[in-house]
Amino acid sequence: MKRIYVNEKWCLGCHLCEYYCAFANSGQDDMAKALKDVVIHPRIRIEEQDNISFAVNCRHCEEPLCVKGCISGALSVQDGLILIDPDKCVSCYTCVLSCPYGAIMPSEAGAIQKCELCTKNGRGQPACVEGCPNMAIVFEER
């Protein structure tokens, strides 16, 4: 399965991936309107310190502890992709406590949110990858 891989050597720390993610999941078609004066809640997040920066998002693990631990059945694996059904999520945050990458987080709407590789927002390809100017985030089979 194609996954997102991050190479911190190439990360500029520009945070564009976060903006592209927030835009892709905003439900709007104008990036400026979607993001202007808005506190964004992207599903991919940059960690940075000194000269090091890198993006972190869901790795779509083959043994997903988040799915196995989900108390309501809101998280599921479909063809290798880990999906969240916000309607079933009760925000217990067991998945937050289970994810070794810290890649699942509370959403503004109440349920948890996570990267679903832009499969539900009509983009087709992960927006963070398209938006990364330095190929520090790639979407490929390894």
Next chain:
Amino acid sequence: MHYVIIGNSTAAVGCIEGIRQADRAGRITVIAAEPWHTYSRPLISYLLQGKVNEEQMKYRPDDFYRANGCETLLGHGVEAIDPAAKKLRLRGGRVVAYDRLLAATGSRPWTPPLEGLDSVPHKFTFMSLDDAHALAAALEPGGKRVFILGAGLIGLKCAEGLSGRVQSLTVADLAPRILPSILDEEGSAIVREHIEARGVVFHLGQSVARFDGNKAVLTSGATVEFDLLVLAVGVRPNTDLVREAGGRVERGIVTDARGQTTLPDVYSAGDCVESWDITAGESRVLAVLPGAYRQGECAGLNMAGGDKEIKDAFPLNAIGFFGLHLVTAGSYAGEDYMRRSGQNYKRLVYADDRLKGFILIGAVERSGIYAALIRRQTPLSSIDFELIKEKPQLMAFSRQERARQLGGRV
């Protein structure tokens, strides 16, 4: 091959999904005393609260059994296991033969002997969908005073579920603090104040000396008058079936790391088993949902001929009360790192160069990074512990380790 599963909750579902990873063809029969489609037990408090309906409580979709080729005997209790003949006897006399069996028998409410308990007209437990329905029905026509005995996870989730639907909520516990199994004193005080602000009255460090109808006299001499009593003192693993069949039982059903009991072809998983807690260094009944799923799945894989072991078990709890979230993990004997700011509380406990446990209240973001340190028993000397103490982050790992985690196969 005929796989038979006693139980229809988390461990049972894990087992079905485990079996089907290895064997698409074998016959699976699920037998459970409850007649319902598999549902999430912890969601009964959300049902009471009106946050979910029964559709949303389904732990797996409607077509789950069909999609996984399972026959179901729901509403059928099991009376005995005959491990020599490899047969089960159901209530009513029906006999079911198995090749491999999973006993996912769960746990049941436990209440100590209490003087006058028989005189209480309306008393409830809070572990099953039936319990939730019975309690919900008793709330009508409203204005009820509810007394909950037990300030653990079950009692307090019940209190949250009832809040706003009753006239008063009073909770008593013999322990001097709430959530004594997962919180320390300071953390417990933060959560207690938060719950008290919603009108719940606590009597801690006290038991019930006697009941007299709708009145409880506490050991302190205080009295609590109530209309409905919820008994949430504790739970006990359902070990009788396996014990009576000759399987070894200590605190819970004893299994090996593969999930097999001491009986041939009989496996067990979930709240009825004890498992080795890597943080406490002893076998305990962990009784947490993520553990139940993993044990069930592991047993299922092995029942289908696989060779999987679980050697990284420890308690993990994520829970919230009235919007205040908390997560806890492991055990709390060792050196401490503590930080508190308002309702946000963090305690990390470490010993022998390993993280052993933690409590986070309020800010719980990325706490899975801490849990992974426990699960993988990462030497703290191999990471930037000072940095990760401040907040969970992958920056604290070496560049090489990050490359593996974010750029490698997972």
